[in-house]
Amino acid sequence: MKYVLSSLLATATLVFAAPSFAQSIPIKFTLDWAAQGPHSWFYLAEERGYFDEEGLDVTIDQGEGSAAAVSRVTTGAYDAGFGDINALIQAAATAPDDAPVMVYLIYNRAPFAIISKKDGPVQQLADLEGKIVASPAGSATFRLFPALAEANGFDSSTVETLNADQNLIEQLLVRGDAEAIAQFGATSYMNFMAMGEKPEEDYNWFFYSDNGVDLYSNGVIVSRALIEDHPEAVTGLVRAINRAVMDVVADPQAGIAVLTAIEPLTDSAIETQRLQYMIDNQLRTAETAKLGLGDLSMDRLAVSIDTVVKAYELTTKPDAAAIFDPSFLPPLEERQLP
The missing domain is CATH 3.40.190.10 (Periplasmic binding protein-like II)
Structure with missing residues (x-):
């Protein structure tokens, strides 16, 4: 009996002493601005455990602008964020080795x-x-x-x-x-x-x-280091955010409820209107009906790059493939707006 008890104790000691090999991958994520209605899906993904299910430990920080979000990821201060693709084009033209890559477009129509x-x-x-x-x-x-x-x-x-x-x-x-x-x-x-x-x-x-300047806008950007070191984390991040976006589009009040819990001073009426406005005007387009949310037309992106290069007088024109990578997207049927 002593032998059995000793064996059980030894086994228990080994179990509790054994290191955990299934550690979550930490990701620092920056928003483009203070938390508002159109950011609610990021917080919903956290609240509903979607990030946890993908093995991710995501920390969400508020931002100081769409261009600043791109800069934060470019410098390595953040692993991922919600930034403007036009600012990303500028970054790729000036710092091609450090510029982030967009992997999931949310605002199909620039505001x-x-x-x-x-x-x-x-x-x-x-x-x-x-x-x-x-x-x-x-x-x-x-x-x-x-x-x-x-x-x-x-x-x-x-x-x-x-x-x-x-x-x-x-x-x-x-x-x-x-x-x-x-x-x-x-x-x-x-x-x-x-x-x-x-x-x-x-x-x-x-x-x-x-009126003739058909640009894309904000989406999920990730660092090149995250893509190279943890491509599975990028796939999981996109999948979790996509799930949350679909949830919020189907039930905007669920997103507002989470946002209000995060920011108690939120004006829920204004943020509900802001969220619905963005869904109706920036997410729902003829292109997303065809391609699903998250994806884009590389031909349209190429035209956008030409427009941005000319407007900002950039000396280098980045290739569309350096700006957007669709390989991390979930299947089309999972990206159809409800």
């Missing part, structure tokens, strides 16, 4: 827009000549404005730029200090709502994507 009053002097894009356009300093929307002007046959050099803080842009248009603004569509839409304006009734919306 860049020119917005004017319905009763104002700008009723078509050509009316912008000689007018004042307000935009945040360094705005990607306004940086690509010359491409919009070229595509629509007006002279961008005649347009006067009025730079202001991000949260003041819509006020400049409402007060008449500017005849139009260059902003992210969702940002202005929500700001107008908060001001008591009627964005769809009172304003003209000229989206770049509808």
